Amino acid sequence: xxxxxxxxxxxxxxxxxxxxxxxxxxxxxxxxxxxxxxxxxxxxxxxxxxxxxxxxxxxxxxxxxxxxxxxxxxxxxxxxxxxxxxxxxxxxxxxxxxxxxxxxxxxxxxxxxxxxxxxxxxxxxxxxxxxxxxxxxxxxxxxxxxxxxxxxxxxxxxxxxxxxxxxxxxxxxxxxxxxxxxxxxxxxxxxxxxxxxxxxxxxxxxxxxxxxxxxxxxxxxxxxxxxxxxxxxxxxxxxxxxxxxxxxxxxxxxxxxxxxxxxxxxxxxxxxxxxxxxxxxxxxxxxxxxxxxxx
Amino acid sequence: xxxxxxxxxxxxxxxxxxxxxxxxxxxxxxxxxxxxxxxxxxxxxxxxxxxxxxxxxxxxxxxxxxxxxxxxxxxxxxxxxxxxxxxxxxxxxxxxxxxxxxxxxxxxxxxxxxxxxxxxxxxxxxxxxxxxxxxxxxxxxxxxxxxxxxxxxxxxxxxxxxxxxxxxxxxxxxxxxxxxxxxxxxxxxxxxxxxxxxxxxxxxxxxxxxxxxxxxxxxxxxxxxxxxxxxxxxxxxxxxxxxxxxxxxxxxxxxxxxxxxxxxxxxxxxxxxxx
Numbered sequence: 001x002x003x004x005x006x007x008x009x010x011x012x013x014x015x016x017x018x019x020x021x022x023x024x025x026x027x028x029x030x031x032x033x034x035x036x037x038x039x040x041x042x043x044x045x046x047x048x049x050x051x052x053x054x055x056x057x058x059x060x061x062x063x064x065x066x067x068x069x070x071x072x073x074x075x076x077x078x079x080x081x082x083x084x085x086x087x088x089x090x091x092x093x094x095x096x097x098x099x100x101x102x103x104x105x106x107x108x109x110x111x112x113x114x115x116x117x118x119x120x121x122x123x124x125x126x127x128x129x130x131x132x133x134x135x136x137x138x139x140x141x142x143x144x145x146x147x148x149x150x151x152x153x154x155x156x157x158x159x160x161x162x163x164x165x166x167x168x169x170x171x172x173x174x175x176x177x178x179x180x181x182x183x184x185x186x187x188x189x190x191x192x193x194x195x196x197x198x199x200x201x202x203x204x205x206x207x208x209x210x211x212x213x214x215x216x217x218x219x220x221x222x223x224x225x226x227x228x229x230x231x232x233x234x235x236x237x238x239x240x241x242x243x244x245x246x247x248x249x250x251x252x253x254x255x256x257x258x259x260x261x262x263x264x265x266x267x268x269x270x271x272x273x274x275x276x277x278x279x280x281x282x283x284x285x286x287x288x289x290x291x292x293x294x295x
Numbered sequence: 296x297x298x299x300x301x302x303x304x305x306x307x308x309x310x311x312x313x314x315x316x317x318x319x320x321x322x323x324x325x326x327x328x329x330x331x332x333x334x335x336x337x338x339x340x341x342x343x344x345x346x347x348x349x350x351x352x353x354x355x356x357x358x359x360x361x362x363x364x365x366x367x368x369x370x371x372x373x374x375x376x377x378x379x380x381x382x383x384x385x386x387x388x389x390x391x392x393x394x395x396x397x398x399x400x401x402x403x404x405x406x407x408x409x410x411x412x413x414x415x416x417x418x419x420x421x422x423x424x425x426x427x428x429x430x431x432x433x434x435x436x437x438x439x440x441x442x443x444x445x446x447x448x449x450x451x452x453x454x455x456x457x458x459x460x461x462x463x464x465x466x467x468x469x470x471x472x473x474x475x476x477x478x479x480x481x482x483x484x485x486x487x488x489x490x491x492x493x494x495x496x497x498x499x500x501x502x503x504x505x506x507x508x509x510x511x512x513x514x515x516x517x518x519x520x521x522x523x524x525x526x527x528x529x530x531x532x533x534x535x536x537x538x539x540x541x542x543x544x545x546x547x548x549x550x551x552x553x554x555x556x557x558x559x560x561x562x563x564x565x566x567x568x569x570x
Contacts (some may be wrong), residue, residue: 011384011385114545116501116522139339178563254508274414
C-alpha cells in the first residue's frame with residue numbers, strides 16, 4: 001500500500017467543484033421543487049406530497065408512460081431482429097460475405113446525424129399528400145392511397161418507432177458483431193464438422209454466447225429510449241400530436257416545465273422518470289442475468 | 296451447388312436493400328434540396344433539379360445557418376477540449392495518488408454516471424437563471440469539465456498503461472507533479488483521449504434539449520436548435536429551402552464520418568466489449 005499523498009486532491013478538485021455546482025446541486029434543487037408548487041418566479045410554496053399524489057392520478061402521465069414504452073418496444077424488437085439477422089449472415093462461415101467494412105459504415109451512418117435534423121427531414125417526407133415517402137411507395141405500387149402517417153395515432157407511433165430503428169440498427173449490429181468476434185472460432189468450426197445447419201449454429205452457439213452483450217444493448221437502449229424527446233418534439237408540433245400519441249415522458253416533462261411553467265410538477269415528473277428507469281433497468285438486468293446463469 | 300449460390304444471391308439482395316433503406320432518406324434530402332418547391336409538391340423523382348441556389352438564398356433570408364454552425368463549433372470544440380483535459384487530470388489524480396476518501400469519491404462519481412441528464416434539468420435551468428448565465432454558452436460548455444464517463448474510461452486506461460517507474464524517473468529528475476502530468480501522463484493518455492473526444496464532440500454537436508432550454512436568442516442557437524427554429528419559421532412553407540437547410544446541417548457530419556468511420560466503428564466495438 002502506498003502512503004497517503006494529498007496532492008491527489010489538487011488533481012480532482014476542478015472536476016468535483018464543477019460536478020457539485022452543475023450536476024449535484026441541480027439534482028438536489030430539482031428534488032426540493034418536487035415538494036413545492038414553484039412556477040418559475042417568486043418563492044416556492046411548500047405543498048408536501050401533492051405533486052406525487054397528482055402523478056398517480058394524472059392520465060397524461062400514464063399516456064406518456066405507455067407511449068414511450070410502445071414506441072421503444074416496437075423499435076427495439078425490430079432493431080434487435082434486424083441486427084441479429086445481419087450479424088448471423090456476416091458471421092456465417094459458409095457465406096463469406098464481402099464488404100463488411102462498407103456495409104457497416106452505411107448501416108451506422110444514420111446514427112451520427114443530429115436527431116433534430118432527422119426529425120424535421122422525416123416530418124416533411126412523411127407528409128400526407130406531398131411527402132416523398134408516400135409518393136415513392138405509390139410509385140413502386142406498394143400502396144394505392146397515400147397514408148396520413150403523422151396524423152393518426154397508430155401510424156404516428158409506428159413512424160417514430162421505424163425512424164428509431166433506422167437510426168439504431170447499425171449501432172446494434174456493430175456491437176453484436178463485436179460480440180461475435182469474441183466467440184472462439186473453434187465453436188463454429190466444430191459445429192460445421194458436426195454438420196449443424198445455419199439455424200442450429202445460430203440458436204445453440206451464437207445466441208447463448210451473445211446474451212451478455214444483448215443485455216448491454218438492451219439496457220443502454222432502454223435508458224436512452226425512456227428519454228425519447230428530440231424526435232417526438234420536432235416531428236409534429238411538440239405537443240404530442242396526433243391525439244397525444246407522441247406524448248413521451250420527457251416531452252411531457254419539458255412541456256410542463258418550459259411551456260406551462262409548472263416547475264414543481266415537472267420536477268416530480270423527472271424523479272418519476274428516474275424511478276421508472278432504475279426499476280426497469282434492474283428488472284432487465286436481473287431477468288437476463290438469471291437466465292444466463294441457469295444455462 | 297446452384298442452391299447454395301441462390302441463397303447467397305438472396306443474402307446480397309437483402310443487404311443491398313438494407314443499404315438502400317439506410318441511404319435513401321439522405322439521397323432524397325439532397326435531391327429535394329436542388330428542386331423547386333412546386334416540383335417537390337408535384338411529384339417524385341430521383342433526378343436533381345436546378346433550384347439549389349434559389350433555395351439556398353430563400354433559406355438564408357430567414358435563418359443564417361452558418362451562424363448556427365459557428366455556434367455549434369465553438370461549443371463543441373470547447374466542450375471536447377475541456378472534457379478531454381480535465382478528465383485526464385482527474386483520472387491521473389485517481390490513478391496515481393492515494394488519499395483519504397478516494398474510493399468513496401470514485402464510487403460516488405460512478406453512481407452519478409447512471410443518473411440521466413433530465414433529472415436535474417429544471418434545477419440546472421434555475422441555477423443558470425440565478426447566476427445569470429442563461430442565453431450564454433457557459434451552461435453548455437463549463438459542465439464538460441466534469442465528465443464522469445470520460446474520467447472512468449481514462450482511469451481504466453491509465454491503470455494498464457502508466458508504469459510507476461516512469462513517474463519515479465521524472466520525480467528524480469526534479470519535475471513537479473503537474474509537470475509530470477503534462478509531460479509524462481498526458482502523452483500516454485492521448486490515444487484514449489482522442490477516442491473519447493470523437494464521441495464527446497458528436498454528443499455535444501447533437502445535443503438538443505439543453506441548448507433548447509438555456510438559449511433564447513436566435514443568433515446564439517446551435518444547429519439542432521436552429522433546425523427547430525427553421526421548422527417554426529416562414530421558410531417551412533418552402534420545402535426546397537427546408538431540404539437545403541437540413542442537408543447543410545447533415546452533410547458535414549457525413550463527410551467527417553467518411554474520414555473517421557473505421558476509427559469510430561472500432562471504438563464502438565471496443566467500448567461495448569469492455570462495457
